[in-house]
Amino acid sequence: MSPSAGARILVVDDEPAIRRAVRTNLHAHGFDVETAETAAEALERFEHLRPDLIVLDLNLPEPTGLDVIRHVRERGSTPIIVLSVRDAERDKVAALDLGADDYVTKPFGADELLARIRVALRHLARPPRGADSVFRTGDLRVDLERREVTSGGRPVRLTPTEYELLKAFIAHPDRVLTDRMLLQQVWGADYGDESHYLHVYVARLRKKVEDDPQRPRYLITEPGVGYRLLLADE
Amino acid sequence: MLYLPAVLLAAVRLGRGPAIAASLLSFLAFDFFFVDPRFQFGVGNPSEWASLILLLFTAIVAGQVAADQQARASDARAREREAIVLYDVLRLMTEPDLEPSLRAVAERLRAELDLAAVAVELRDERTPRRFVAGDEPALHRLGPGLASRVLSSGRAPTAAQRAGPGRWVRVIPANAAPGVPAQAGFASVPILGDGTQLGSLQLLARADRAFAPADDRLLTAAAAQLGTAIVRARLRRDAAENEALRRTDELKSALLDAVSHDLRTPLASILAAASSLRQRDVTWSDDERAEFLASIEDEARRLDRLVGNLLDLSRIEAGALRPQVGWYDAGALVDDVLGRLRHVTAQHRISLHIPEDLPPVPLDYVEIDQVLSNLIENAAKYAPASTTIDVTLRRADDGLRFEVRDEGPGIEPAEEPELFASFHPMPRKAIRSASGIGLGLAVAKRLVEAHGGRIWFERPNDGGARFIFVLPLAIAA
Numbered sequence: 001m002s003p004s005a006g007a008r009i010l011v012v013d014d015e016p017a018i019r020r021a022v023r024t025n026l027h028a029h030g031f032d033v034e035t036a037e038t039a040a041e042a043l044e045r046f047e048h049l050r051p052d053l054i055v056l057d058l059n060l061p062e063p064t065g066l067d068v069i070r071h072v073r074e075r076g077s078t079p080i081i082v083l084s085v086r087d088a089e090r091d092k093v094a095a096l097d098l099g100a101d102d103y104v105t106k107p108f109g110a111d112e113l114l115a116r117i118r119v120a121l122r123h124l125a126r127p128p129r130g131a132d133s134v135f136r137t138g139d140l141r142v143d144l145e146r147r148e149v150t151s152g153g154r155p156v157r158l159t160p161t162e163y164e165l166l167k168a169f170i171a172h173p174d175r176v177l178t179d180r181m182l183l184q185q186v187w188g189a190d191y192g193d194e195s196h197y198l199h200v201y202v203a204r205l206r207k208k209v210e211d212d213p214q215r216p217r218y219l220i221t222e223p224g225v226g227y228r229l230l231l232a233d234e
Numbered sequence: 235m236l237y238l239p240a241v242l243l244a245a246v247r248l249g250r251g252p253a254i255a256a257s258l259l260s261f262l263a264f265d266f267f268f269v270d271p272r273f274q275f276g277v278g279n280p281s282e283w284a285s286l287i288l289l290l291f292t293a294i295v296a297g298q299v300a301a302d303q304q305a306r307a308s309d310a311r312a313r314e315r316e317a318i319v320l321y322d323v324l325r326l327m328t329e330p331d332l333e334p335s336l337r338a339v340a341e342r343l344r345a346e347l348d349l350a351a352v353a354v355e356l357r358d359e360r361t362p363r364r365f366v367a368g369d370e371p372a373l374h375r376l377g378p379g380l381a382s383r384v385l386s387s388g389r390a391p392t393a394a395q396r397a398g399p400g401r402w403v404r405v406i407p408a409n410a411a412p413g414v415p416a417q418a419g420f421a422s423v424p425i426l427g428d429g430t431q432l433g434s435l436q437l438l439a440r441a442d443r444a445f446a447p448a449d450d451r452l453l454t455a456a457a458a459q460l461g462t463a464i465v466r467a468r469l470r471r472d473a474a475e476n477e478a479l480r481r482t483d484e485l486k487s488a489l490l491d492a493v494s495h496d497l498r499t500p501l502a503s504i505l506a507a508a509s510s511l512r513q514r515d516v517t518w519s520d521d522e523r524a525e526f527l528a529s530i531e532d533e534a535r536r537l538d539r540l541v542g543n544l545l546d547l548s549r550i551e552a553g554a555l556r557p558q559v560g561w562y563d564a565g566a567l568v569d570d571v572l573g574r575l576r577h578v579t580a581q582h583r584i585s586l587h588i589p590e591d592l593p594p595v596p597l598d599y600v601e602i603d604q605v606l607s608n609l610i611e612n613a614a615k616y617a618p619a620s621t622t623i624d625v626t627l628r629r630a631d632d633g634l635r636f637e638v639r640d641e642g643p644g645i646e647p648a649e650e651p652e653l654f655a656s657f658h659p660m661p662r663k664a665i666r667s668a669s670g671i672g673l674g675l676a677v678a679k680r681l682v683e684a685h686g687g688r689i690w691f692e693r694p695n696d697g698g699a700r701f702i703f704v705l706p707l708a709i710a711a
Contacts, residue, residue, distance in 0.1 A: 017503035017529045028516040085498050107502035109509035
């Protein structure tokens, strides 16, 4: 049994076969599962059931999955995991920019979806990061109060921009952050399209905090979408 | 002084030479008749010389002026005619289609110059094309003989070509100056444009006539005009072709988009079910296991139908579609299809209308199975759950009629004309909500037509959609 068992999950997909498979699977893993076929039905269920998490297919007829994200985000921070066909890269970024927490590309394996659901629910259970002034994962330790970063016990010297970038990652661990989100958070609202800045700084940051920058453990690339700060297994 | 009008008359009528001759003649006549000693060519009084020379000078100058004036007037007339012809050429060439324009220009030039035949020959990227005006025998004489081949290609004739019938052709250079004497009844003017020779203007004068120098200038100018217009028309055509290519690309990527969505959707269900079954941390009940397996089977079949459609479409596009026709019972075919699609239509009521006395129909079982499957699958996809799908067979005048009717939202009138088109980009919404419909209907249409039948859409009065196809009861020749 997973630690987040009992959580209520709303699965939105217009494909009956997917709905069936996901429902059966999540149910077997101890979740309380509800399904919806259309965006309208999803919103109605959302208001009614107040699920702990939403698994949402983007490719719904009007209103679309994006409309669902918008609506849910207006009402709170319920985690949303987006299901999408791979070629809808732009849709995926749009969904994440709107506030979706993660995405799973179709076709997907049951374990992958389960793992993403557990991660998203784990954030929910954890107190907000701001309350804790020291962030730790694996070898990486960041003292946000004293602006001290150590990796494997040795101190790491970061430029102000690198430090801001790392802070942006720490604010949303395990979540996919799009290029646009990171740029706007670190460089400001005018920098949404300057992805190359970001790529350069992420590369520098990796050189300083990763043991092997070629195979990063913490700062993971999400191809075509952005980056994710991966938490080490506790 | 009486002689001056005669000199002027000669100048106006006959030009410069006769005017000078007339001047000299009047000088001699004056000397002979009026200057002492009379009736002989001699001048007694030297002062008479002055008036005589003055007379000669006046006569010559007046003659010259009159002749110049005359030449200028005829030149102006020629230029006016030229301007009108060129303007007509220009006007004819503004037509969007190059070919009728060139034919019209050929006819206009033939009429203007009163020629036997005119041909505009285009050396295209592909084969040379000719646009002609004139009667058959003249055109035959103008026909693409050795000379015009050499002229239009710019290459020396081969031995075989040289052995063929020959004739003289007059070549008017692109920058012809008037005054070259006319020699032959044939003329060829190169059409230049964009620095290359685009083709040539070939003309045949009527029997026992030749080209006048003034015609040369007109033809040169007309050829230049044609060159510009042809270059413009080609640019226009290239732009249109590029646009068409761009649209084809767009369509292809839209299709690829739709197809990859359609392929991945059943794959996603299969993978989700299969990977669930492999999970070791859960013990599945028999029912759950059966449900996953059924899902894998159904979705695999759906994938197979989709791949079948894609293959059919590519076979159709490649022109390799040949129905393997045999005589079958259409009712049994319908039962077969519905049996195979029972999971697809599980949420719907199926209402079957199959008369007992249907004749056997000549059809390719696999292909018509595909057509019916596509129609029924679309109906199930579009129409909401627990509505009715009607499948009807009946005899019609022109063959056996298959109808599939659903109670879904129907087809927008705007979408109707494109309904059966292949590679037509559905609005994104339509692509996803009715995955594969574009492909399915396009394939259905091609398959039915390959049987000599036809397929169409009807909007029932009480809503929904009805697709109908008719197969002939006799094997198409």
